[in-house]
Amino acid sequence: xxxxxxxxxxxxxxHLAADLTIPQGDRVAVIGPSGAGKSTLLGVIAGFTPHQxxxxxxxxxxxxxxxxDRPVAVLFQDNNLFPHLTIARNVALGLRTKGRLxxxxxxxxxxxxxxxxxxxxxxxxxxxxxxxxxxxxxLARLLIQAKPILLLDEPFSALGxxxxxxxxxxxxxGADASGATVLMVTHDPGDALRLxxxxxxxxxxxxxxxxxxxxxxxxxxxxxxxxxxxxxxLDEAAKTSG
Amino acid sequence: MRHLxxxxxxxxxxALVFGTLGAVAWRADWSGGLGRAxxxxxxxxxxxxxxxxxxxxxFSVPIARALMxxxxxxxxxxxxxxxxxxxxxxxxxxFGLLTVFGRSGWxxxxxxxxxxxxxxxxxxxxxxxxxxxxxxxxxxxxxxxGWQSIPVERFRLTxxxxxxxxxxxxxxxxxRVLPGAAAVIFLICLTSFAVALTLGxxxxxxxxxxxxxxxxxxxxxxxxxxxxxVVQVVLCLGALSLAAAVPVGDGVGIxxxRALMxxxxxxxxxxxxxxxxxxxxxxxxxxxxxGIGGLGDLPSVVWPAAxxxxxxxxxxxxxxxxxxxxxxxxxxxxxxxxxxGALPLAASGxxxxxxxxxxxAPLAPPAALALPLTTIVNAAMVLPFAMxxxxxxYREIEAGYGRLADSLSLTSYARLRWLVLxxxxxxxxxxxxxxxxxxxxxxxxxxxxxxxxxxxxxxAIYQLMGSYRMEGAAGAALILVALSFGLxxxxxxxxxxxxxx
Numbered sequence: 001x002x003x004x005x006x007x008x009x010x011x012x013x014x015h016l017a018a019d020l021t022i023p024q025g026d027r028v029a030v031i032g033p034s035g036a037g038k039s040t041l042l043g044v045i046a047g048f049t050p051h052q053x054x055x056x057x058x059x060x061x062x063x064x065x066x067x068x069d070r071p072v073a074v075l076f077q078d079n080n081l082f083p084h085l086t087i088a089r090n091v092a093l094g095l096r097t098k099g100r101l102x103x104x105x106x107x108x109x110x111x112x113x114x115x116x117x118x119x120x121x122x123x124x125x126x127x128x129x130x131x132x133x134x135x136x137x138x139l140a141r142l143l144i145q146a147k148p149i150l151l152l153d154e155p156f157s158a159l160g161x162x163x164x165x166x167x168x169x170x171x172x173x174g175a176d177a178s179g180a181t182v183l184m185v186t187h188d189p190g191d192a193l194r195l196x197x198x199x200x201x202x203x204x205x206x207x208x209x210x211x212x213x214x215x216x217x218x219x220x221x222x223x224x225x226x227x228x229x230x231x232x233x234l235d236e237a238a239k240t241s242g
Numbered sequence: 243m244r245h246l247x248x249x250x251x252x253x254x255x256x257a258l259v260f261g262t263l264g265a266v267a268w269r270a271d272w273s274g275g276l277g278r279a280x281x282x283x284x285x286x287x288x289x290x291x292x293x294x295x296x297x298x299x300x301f302s303v304p305i306a307r308a309l310m311x312x313x314x315x316x317x318x319x320x321x322x323x324x325x326x327x328x329x330x331x332x333x334x335x336x337f338g339l340l341t342v343f344g345r346s347g348w349x350x351x352x353x354x355x356x357x358x359x360x361x362x363x364x365x366x367x368x369x370x371x372x373x374x375x376x377x378x379x380x381x382x383x384x385x386x387x388g389w390q391s392i393p394v395e396r397f398r399l400t401x402x403x404x405x406x407x408x409x410x411x412x413x414x415x416x417x418r419v420l421p422g423a424a425a426v427i428f429l430i431c432l433t434s435f436a437v438a439l440t441l442g443x444x445x446x447x448x449x450x451x452x453x454x455x456x457x458x459x460x461x462x463x464x465x466x467x468x469x470x471x472v473v474q475v476v477l478c479l480g481a482l483s484l485a486a487a488v489p490v491g492d493g494v495g496i497x498x499x500r501a502l503m504x505x506x507x508x509x510x511x512x513x514x515x516x517x518x519x520x521x522x523x524x525x526x527x528x529x530x531x532x533g534i535g536g537l538g539d540l541p542s543v544v545w546p547a548a549x550x551x552x553x554x555x556x557x558x559x560x561x562x563x564x565x566x567x568x569x570x571x572x573x574x575x576x577x578x579x580x581x582x583g584a585l586p587l588a589a590s591g592x593x594x595x596x597x598x599x600x601x602x603a604p605l606a607p608p609a610a611l612a613l614p615l616t617t618i619v620n621a622a623m624v625l626p627f628a629m630x631x632x633x634x635x636y637r638e639i640e641a642g643y644g645r646l647a648d649s650l651s652l653t654s655y656a657r658l659r660w661l662v663l664x665x666x667x668x669x670x671x672x673x674x675x676x677x678x679x680x681x682x683x684x685x686x687x688x689x690x691x692x693x694x695x696x697x698x699x700x701x702a703i704y705q706l707m708g709s710y711r712m713e714g715a716a717g718a719a720l721i722l723v724a725l726s727f728g729l730x731x732x733x734x735x736x737x738x739x740x741x742x743x
Contacts, residue, residue, distance in 0.1 A: 093660060
């Protein structure tokens with residue numbers, strides 16, 4: 001269980017408060033207007049944003065730990081791969097940052113690339129890959145880190161709808177296999193429905209506790225329907241999945 | 243580890259700048275005070291630096307404007323060659339200037355042929371001429387940057403409004419850029435030593451730096467050395483705070499080649515471009531011509547001196563890049579640590595050398611200290627340039643990939659290996675090239691101590707010129723140019739070659 005207990009962020013004029021818990025293994029979408037603090041919320045959990053209050057994972061405080069020492073792996077909006085390193089090396093950094101890879105670790109890297117459909121791309125640099133392939137490589141690294149919490153900060157927003165769905169399915173698959181807890185920022189209610197059972201709405205300086213996504217979109221509160229406009233995402237999603 | 247390296251670098255720099263000053267001051271006899279000659283030196287130093295900065299900046303405006311307005315084959319080469327005087331060893335440039343403007347140089351030959359009186363390159367006009375030769379190109383590059391910072395759309399807008407490009411765009415830009423360029427050049431001329439050593443001298447044309455040299459080398463009068471050292475530091479700090487008060491770009495780091503279709507051209511553009519090419523090109527041509535003639539009969543001192551120079555330059559390069567890296571990694575954006583790296587700008591290389599000598603004199607004879615001291619001082623003098631180029635590069639890396647590296651636990655050595663070093667290759671290569679070229683051409687501290695046995699190549703050239711062996715000096719000068727440009731090219735290219743962006 002991930003607990004945000006009395007968390008407040010004050011970034012000189014920008015405020016965010018969060019008091020909520022996320023059950024272990026749950027997949028949660030984070031949704032809300034631009035600038036409301038969705039990325040800030042993820043930054044608090046990942047350890048990039050200074051804050052007040054307590055952050056607990058399995059009842060242990062983790063807010064004092066450095067980003068790399070937290071039970072957390074992150075996919076950012078961009079810059080998820082080092083452009084000067086090969087794909088294999090980029091993925092391998094999720095396993096080990098010092099010294100040589102053991103043969104076992106080497107095999108794990110190969111398997112991870114295989115799982116996202118990038119076998120044979122080991123020695124290429126990111127620039128030689130398409131946007132979708134780069135996302136998959138970053139995803140391979142995210143999964144190989146084997147952290148119990150995965151944070152996704154709109155990493156697929158630049159991809160087309162079909163590619164994005166494919167990535168979301170890969171995330172879901174990986175999280176199912178490892179039992180990881182997932183938090184994903186998104187603008188698209190369709191993404192929320194596809195990946196996540198629950199949704200956190202961030203608006204008016206506050207991150208609300210997660211509620212079931214389907215119910216939320218069925219009957220959106222006023223601020224959310226204002227944000228979503230006239231669209232009826234549930235119908236659309238029902239059409240695509242049905 | 244990061245803190246240890248950072249602290250050591252900081253202590254070393256503080257010791258080099260203030261410790262050496264202290265060592266000189268400690269040994270000094272303060273009873274004398276500043277004499278008449280010292281005041282003359284101060285006045286001359288400020289006056290020549292002011293004239294050099296003013297003239298460089300004044301001439302750079304029409305040349306830079308002409309370059310922005312005109313397209314011609316070889317324009318890229320022209321702009322690239324503007325970067326050459328910065329890494330051209332000063333003694334070599336002086337040799338070229340002497341060949342063109344000297345007593346029996348090209349200009350005086352031509353003047354004599356048509357019955358005009360001789361001009362002299364010694365004294366104030368010579369010092370200023372040489373400084374303008376070095377700094378005019380730097381000023382032009384500063385201005386080109388300023389011009390390029392004006393978006394093309396604004397030129398089009400001005401044109402469509404029928405407004406004046408000069409009053410609406412160019413004059414405001416110059417008001418913004420010129421003070422910074424002038425301040426940097428003023429600072430450079432304040433501390434330049436080799437030019438004053440060769441073209442200055444005497445009561446009417448002695449700079450503070452030259453007076454320090456004479457007081458140490460000829461009189462071993464530590465009292466005057468200390469006094470003058472303090473004067474020099476005060477002058478430099480004054481100029482440095484002046485430079486800090488105005489915005490400064492960096493004219494050294496970028497190759498500029500972007501032109502714009504301009505309608506407001508003037509035929510005088512070609513005159514300015516041509517005049518600039520002749521003024522900057524003639525001495526370079528003179529070096530090449532005389533040098534090729536001199537290569538056949540090289541004095542035996544040249545090769546060992548060249549070897550010593552290479553060793554000094556490479557060691558100083560490693561040292562200064564190491565210092566810069568240690569400071570940058572340690573600073574984490576803290577401005578005062580970055581400012582520490584700029585501190586050597588305010589110091590006199592000669593004072594550093596003299597102070598280090600006083601510390602180390604009990605341990606070794608002066609001859610044995612000459613090369614190590616030169617190396618250390620060279621490293622310190624290059625440090626501000628290295629910091630200036632590497633700091634923004636490092637900030638950019640951290641801004642782009644810092645969070646990713648944090649989330650992957652890339653710390654200390656792993657971060658350096660997988661993130662910082664590979665992404666810093668280009669600026670590192672460029673800095674290494676700059677450091678190597680600047681230190682191989684340096685004629686400063688080495689002149690304080692060395693005899694023929696420890697002479698570096700620039701000093702050997704100076705000694706050959708002093709004994710009127712011009713042929714030998716010419717050949718040696720050409721070799722020094724080749725070494726300096728060669729090292730720069732090698733390092734700079736090493737940083738670029740399959741560096742992935």
